[in-house]
Amino acid sequence: RFGYFGHEKPEEVQLMFCLVSGCLTDGQTIVSGSKGEMVHMNTKDLTGLRILRREGVEVVLLVSNEDMSKTLSDKLAKRTGCDVMQVGAEPLDDVQKWRKEKGLDWKLVAFMGFDEPDVECLKLAGLSAAPQDAPAVAVNAAKYTCHARGGQGAVREFVEHILLLKKKAMAQVEQDRIHRKHF
Amino acid sequence: RFGYFGHEKPEEVQLMFCLVSGCLTDGQTIVSGSKGEMVHMNTKDLTGLRILRREGVEVVLLVSNEDMSKTLSDKLAKRTGCDVMQVGAEPLDDVQKWRKEKGLDWKLVAFMGFDEPDVECLKLAGLSAAPQDAPAVAVNAAKYTCHARGGQGAVREFVEHILLLKKKAMAQVEQDRIHRKHF
Amino acid sequence: RFGYFGHEKPEEVQLMFCLVSGCLTDGQTIVSGSKGEMVHMNTKDLTGLRILRREGVEVVLLVSNEDMSKTLSDKLAKRTGCDVMQVGAEPLDDVQKWRKEKGLDWKLVAFMGFDEPDVECLKLAGLSAAPQDAPAVAVNAAKYTCHARGGQGAVREFVEHILLLKKKAMAQVEQDRIHRKHF
Amino acid sequence: RFGYFGHEKPEEVQLMFCLVSGCLTDGQTIVSGSKGEMVHMNTKDLTGLRILRREGVEVVLLVSNEDMSKTLSDKLAKRTGCDVMQVGAEPLDDVQKWRKEKGLDWKLVAFMGFDEPDVECLKLAGLSAAPQDAPAVAVNAAKYTCHARGGQGAVREFVEHILLLKKKAMAQVEQDRIHRKHF
Numbered sequence: 001r002f003g004y005f006g007h008e009k010p011e012e013v014q015l016m017f018c019l020v021s022g023c024l025t026d027g028q029t030i031v032s033g034s035k036g037e038m039v040h041m042n043t044k045d046l047t048g049l050r051i052l053r054r055e056g057v058e059v060v061l062l063v064s065n066e067d068m069s070k071t072l073s074d075k076l077a078k079r080t081g082c083d084v085m086q087v088g089a090e091p092l093d094d095v096q097k098w099r100k101e102k103g104l105d106w107k108l109v110a111f112m113g114f115d116e117p118d119v120e121c122l123k124l125a126g127l128s129a130a131p132q133d134a135p136a137v138a139v140n141a142a143k144y145t146c147h148a149r150g151g152q153g154a155v156r157e158f159v160e161h162i163l164l165l166k167k168k169a170m171a172q173v174e175q176d177r178i179h180r181k182h183f
Numbered sequence: 184r185f186g187y188f189g190h191e192k193p194e195e196v197q198l199m200f201c202l203v204s205g206c207l208t209d210g211q212t213i214v215s216g217s218k219g220e221m222v223h224m225n226t227k228d229l230t231g232l233r234i235l236r237r238e239g240v241e242v243v244l245l246v247s248n249e250d251m252s253k254t255l256s257d258k259l260a261k262r263t264g265c266d267v268m269q270v271g272a273e274p275l276d277d278v279q280k281w282r283k284e285k286g287l288d289w290k291l292v293a294f295m296g297f298d299e300p301d302v303e304c305l306k307l308a309g310l311s312a313a314p315q316d317a318p319a320v321a322v323n324a325a326k327y328t329c330h331a332r333g334g335q336g337a338v339r340e341f342v343e344h345i346l347l348l349k350k351k352a353m354a355q356v357e358q359d360r361i362h363r364k365h366f
Numbered sequence: 367r368f369g370y371f372g373h374e375k376p377e378e379v380q381l382m383f384c385l386v387s388g389c390l391t392d393g394q395t396i397v398s399g400s401k402g403e404m405v406h407m408n409t410k411d412l413t414g415l416r417i418l419r420r421e422g423v424e425v426v427l428l429v430s431n432e433d434m435s436k437t438l439s440d441k442l443a444k445r446t447g448c449d450v451m452q453v454g455a456e457p458l459d460d461v462q463k464w465r466k467e468k469g470l471d472w473k474l475v476a477f478m479g480f481d482e483p484d485v486e487c488l489k490l491a492g493l494s495a496a497p498q499d500a501p502a503v504a505v506n507a508a509k510y511t512c513h514a515r516g517g518q519g520a521v522r523e524f525v526e527h528i529l530l531l532k533k534k535a536m537a538q539v540e541q542d543r544i545h546r547k548h549f
Numbered sequence: 550r551f552g553y554f555g556h557e558k559p560e561e562v563q564l565m566f567c568l569v570s571g572c573l574t575d576g577q578t579i580v581s582g583s584k585g586e587m588v589h590m591n592t593k594d595l596t597g598l599r600i601l602r603r604e605g606v607e608v609v610l611l612v613s614n615e616d617m618s619k620t621l622s623d624k625l626a627k628r629t630g631c632d633v634m635q636v637g638a639e640p641l642d643d644v645q646k647w648r649k650e651k652g653l654d655w656k657l658v659a660f661m662g663f664d665e666p667d668v669e670c671l672k673l674a675g676l677s678a679a680p681q682d683a684p685a686v687a688v689n690a691a692k693y694t695c696h697a698r699g700g701q702g703a704v705r706e707f708v709e710h711i712l713l714l715k716k717k718a719m720a721q722v723e724q725d726r727i728h729r730k731h732f
Contacts (some may be wrong), residue, residue: 022226022227026225028224028226029226029262031221031223038580039580043570043577043664044576044682047665051665072580079580116234205410211407211408212519215405250402283485388592394700395590395592396589399619499593501702
């Protein structure tokens with residue numbers, strides 16, 4: 001690669017949106033006669049999100065209004081340390097707004113979704129994934145299909161996929177610097 | 184197909200009955216020392232029911248008296264947007280009554296059931312299904328056996344099966360109109 | 367079989383003992399900070415027990431003292447319609463007592479167990495079973511190993527096994543009567 | 550083996566540390582809107598711990614501060630009969646302290662862990678294991694990988710592995726004594 005000088009800086013994910021229902025959970029919704037409301041998550045996935053944030057990626061969890069009360073989504077935010085955003089019937093609108101405020105190109109955004117309403121976001125994001133057990137519409141729109149099911153490590157798997165790409169990108173940057181020095 | 188004039192209008196499902204316990208849930212019943220009573224459902228199945236209703240199919244959820252209190256079945260109705268009907272030991276009686284009030288032939292009715300008491304309905308309905316993990320009596324009576332287990336997408340799978348048949352039926356209607364115009 | 371006159375009356379199960387934890391449930395025990403205590407069961411298994419009782423077999427559910435409070439075991443009895451017996455570290459003692467009071471030989475008793483403490487009962491009972499996911503000690507002692515896991519239809523499977531044997535026994539009785547008449 | 554006199558006494562595990570989240574449970578964390586907090590465990594694993602303690606091995610359960618309140622960890626201690634230790638971000642520090650107080654070499658310690666923070670302990674312990682569904686970092690560091698998943702018998706499997714090794718060690722001691730007597 002003699003004579004090699006310019007190279008576009010490899011894109012690195014800086015923001016990840018992750019649907020809670022179906023991705024971070026197994027999609028089980030609980031309808032309860034009493035006031036109790038709850039959400040089950042896997043420790044493996046939560047550790048994954050912690051690792052990702054440690055690496056400097058901002059994580060935003062998406063919950064739909066009808067799935068979760070304000071009280072529960074506040075608890076979720078506290079427990080995971082991530083922002084929790086309530087999205088309506090069209091998650092794209094809410095996600096778009098947040099992305100623009102941060103001034104980030106879609107290429108720098110990762111998105112994990114589960115069903116029909118997430119299709120547009122899955123197509124636009126630079127990196128996107130759906131759990132193994134997601135409906136076909138989402139799987140087809142996602143750039144990466146997890147081997148793990150929702151709530152059973154799918155988020156962790158996508159996180160490790162993102163980190164691997166980040167590492168490769170960093171190695172590339174390093175490589176390029178060496179090139180620039182020597183030629 | 185020259186000389187083709189008459190064609191019975193293809194039947195399209197207009198009403199779906201769906202057992203909650205074992206179909207929309209994984210059949211887990213919770214006996215609790217405290218007052219709490221709850222039911223777990225999959226977001227994939229709920230989205231499926233929403234899509235079906237958007238396509239104009241009425242959905243009635245069936246719960247057995249002993250499985251669920253009035254409070255919980257009201258919550259379920261509110262959460263899913265479907266009618267919830269309490270059925271006794273013979274679901275056929277209750278289903279029959281509803282069907283007649285709507286003036287619909289069995290051919291226009293879809294039924295999803297799980298066990299012995301559902302056998303008659305599974306046989307009578309124009310379209311019927313049982314989850315993969317249903318007991319043999321129900322699987323044998325159902326016209327379609329889902330690949331998914333109850334509470335893990337069986338309802339969604341049946342919904343997509345119904346929609347596919349609706350789409351085919353509509354294409355047929357369209358086709359027939361073209362035929363009528365041209366010959 | 368000409369000249370065949372006598373035939374011991376085939377043994378038919380009249381009493382079934384069924385461990386709750388691991389057989390009727392998936393063995394999950396819930397430790398809760400609040401007062402709530404609960405047990406998850408499968409509708410398939412409950413329908414199985416109902417069918418068995420309809421066929422005249424008495425069903426006794428066994429719970430260990432430390433697994434379940436009196437309140438919860440009362441609820442369980444009410445919900446299933448079966449007797450619920452609290453057993454200590456040696457289930458055999460309690461089961462033995464009940465069996466003798468009923469004046470039934472072990473040959474007429476079915477037993478479903480899950481772990482080490484159940485081994486003796488599994489060996490003594492005329493019919494016995496363990497779920498697919500039971501520890502090796504129990505599986506080795508049981509006369510029948512279910513294909514289904516605990517809480518996922520193992521009880522239903524054993525019930526259908528028992529009913530099949532009952533049906534065969536009855537056919538044999540009928541056959542013998544014909545023999546007696548004709549020869 | 551004529552002329553054989555000396556033989557180091559085979560090492561036997563005397564203390565076992567077992568992570569609760571992911572090993573004794575399936576790693577599901579519950580975020581609840583109400584005050585209810587709970588942990589699901591498998592009866593198979595609990596019986597395993599009871600057997601291990603009967604054989605003279607001390608068992609310490611590890612919970613992370615953020616996973617479990619004091620109330621719940623007290624209940625857990627009472628229910629299992631094991632000590633429950635709250636560990637911070639670096640479980641090694643807490644485990645190290647306990648081990649030294651007991652004056653036990655790492656060779657006599659068994660450790661069951663699940664994720665990144667457990668890697669050091671998994672490497673140091675004489676015997677160590679991770680459930681089948683643990684992240685790769687933990688599986689690679691553990692000396693034994695269970696066939697069972699967390700919360701579904703992984704702890705029981707490791708316990709039976711430990712007991713088997715204990716039995717072998719004891720047989721060796723016996724063997725050696727016979728050798729000493731006869732030669």
